[in-house]
Amino acid sequence: MNTMLEPKTSTAIVVVPARDEAARIGPCLASLNDQRQRPDAVLLLLNNCTDNTETIARVMAPVLRFKLDIVNRDLPPGQANAGNARRLGMALAARRAGLDGVLLTTDADTIVPPDWVRRNLEGLCRGADVVCGRAVIDPLEATMIPAHLHSDDARECQLIALLDGIAWILDPEPHASPPRHTEVSGASLAVSVAAFDRVGGIPAIASGEDRAFVEALRRIDARILHDPTIEVVVSGRIVGRAEGGMADTIRRRMVQQDEFTDDQVEPACAAFRRYNLRRRARRAWKRRHVDHALAADLNLRASVLADALSRAYFGTAWTELEFASSRLQRRRVRFADLPAEIASAQALLHRLAPLETMAAE
Numbered sequence: 001m002n003t004m005l006e007p008k009t010s011t012a013i014v015v016v017p018a019r020d021e022a023a024r025i026g027p028c029l030a031s032l033n034d035q036r037q038r039p040d041a042v043l044l045l046l047n048n049c050t051d052n053t054e055t056i057a058r059v060m061a062p063v064l065r066f067k068l069d070i071v072n073r074d075l076p077p078g079q080a081n082a083g084n085a086r087r088l089g090m091a092l093a094a095r096r097a098g099l100d101g102v103l104l105t106t107d108a109d110t111i112v113p114p115d116w117v118r119r120n121l122e123g124l125c126r127g128a129d130v131v132c133g134r135a136v137i138d139p140l141e142a143t144m145i146p147a148h149l150h151s152d153d154a155r156e157c158q159l160i161a162l163l164d165g166i167a168w169i170l171d172p173e174p175h176a177s178p179p180r181h182t183e184v185s186g187a188s189l190a191v192s193v194a195a196f197d198r199v200g201g202i203p204a205i206a207s208g209e210d211r212a213f214v215e216a217l218r219r220i221d222a223r224i225l226h227d228p229t230i231e232v233v234v235s236g237r238i239v240g241r242a243e244g245g246m247a248d249t250i251r252r253r254m255v256q257q258d259e260f261t262d263d264q265v266e267p268a269c270a271a272f273r274r275y276n277l278r279r280r281a282r283r284a285w286k287r288r289h290v291d292h293a294l295a296a297d298l299n300l301r302a303s304v305l306a307d308a309l310s311r312a313y314f315g316t317a318w319t320e321l322e323f324a325s326s327r328l329q330r331r332r333v334r335f336a337d338l339p340a341e342i343a344s345a346q347a348l349l350h351r352l353a354p355l356e357t358m359a360a361e
Contacts, residue, residue: 010097010100010101010121011097011102012039012040012101012102013039013041013101013102014041014043014105014106015043015086015090015092015093015105016029016042016043016044016089016106016107016108017047017082017089017107017108018046018049018053018085019047019048019049019085019108020050020051020053021051021108022053022055024235025053025056025108026060028106028107028109028110028111028112029057031111032064032106032117033065033066034114035116036118037115038065038117039066040066041066041067041068041096042064042067042069043069043096044070044071045073045085045092046071046072046073047080047081047082048073049072053108054070057070058070073085082207082209083203083205083207083208084204084206086105086202086210087201087202087203087209089105090105090196090201090202094193094196097193099197100193102120102124103190103191103192103193104116104117104189104190105186105189106186106188106189106232109235110135110235111232111233112188112232113231116188119131119229119230121190123190123230124190124191124192126225127175128175129191129192129194129195129217130190130214130217130225131189131190131191131230132181132225132227133187133188133189133231134181134183134185134228134230134231134232135185135188135231135233135234136231136234137234137236138234138235138236141235141236152335155335155338155339156338158342159265159268159341159342159345160262160264160265161182162342162346163271164182166268166275166348167271169355170272170278170279170355171276171279175223175224176223176225176226180226180227181226181227181228184211184214186209186210188230188231189210191217195217195222198222199213199216199222200216201213203216219313219316219319220316221313221314260334260335263332265333266330266331266332267331267337267341268344268345269344272348274328277294277297277328278318280297281294281298281317281321284305284309285314285317290305290306290309297327298325299325299326304324305321307320308321
């Protein structure tokens, strides 16, 4: 799938969901106003606000160098959440941008750098369907978070990066070559309207809508670019607006360390097995060939493997195989086991290094 876009002709709209963000919305809009390549519009979706967020935005609107569309929604209790607010805002923006348009989204407590819009559009123009940026905590607010949380996060991120290195060597994706990262955050996402429409927009869930959306794109083999040069600054607050979001995680871990790390982390040996099997499954899918040895290694009947390999997209096929195979069920990693798993992943990468060298030649 290739959605080559021209920034000069495509309408680019930024969506910002907000709920009671009077203290943060001003700096957020100011950072969007400072863009070297300005968006055509910013759609501010106000979700059940009870403070002065709307007043502040309306006062700023006349001096902003882009059109600010303020949409106020008083949602019922079951729908008044961050995921639904982003879903509604992105759907509205998609209709306004048109089929050849571009959608970008960030959060109301986020400061984007001056090249944020330009870098996202460049990624889409190079053939990506969605561009994922990184979110870092405001340096000043980060000093108010206990040191042990920073240490836990650093080890967790180290293992994630090592596992991604294993994935790249065993099953490389040409459109997603290093340097890259593995984060998916609503604080920095850009997507073509065409790709957005193909998966039916943002999933209707209360939180984690950003990851679920990108996962839906992965299932249709969308080109997903994790650009490490796109970095936005988010708040390090411990009282957030989105249930289950970053603030909840920080506050919970300040009281007591979680037993398990993020659910995208798994033991190094399990990751090695997963990506090796994914490489073999991808090859079988391309050839439309039922590999009986692969079926046995997945602990699946050949008919189940054949059914999955018949899917139009490899992403869909692999999702079905991950669900069906007991060998692909994810095992969580305890924080206490991170040092050992990091060492194991480093050893595996050392063993795999010759394969990476051969692939580069």
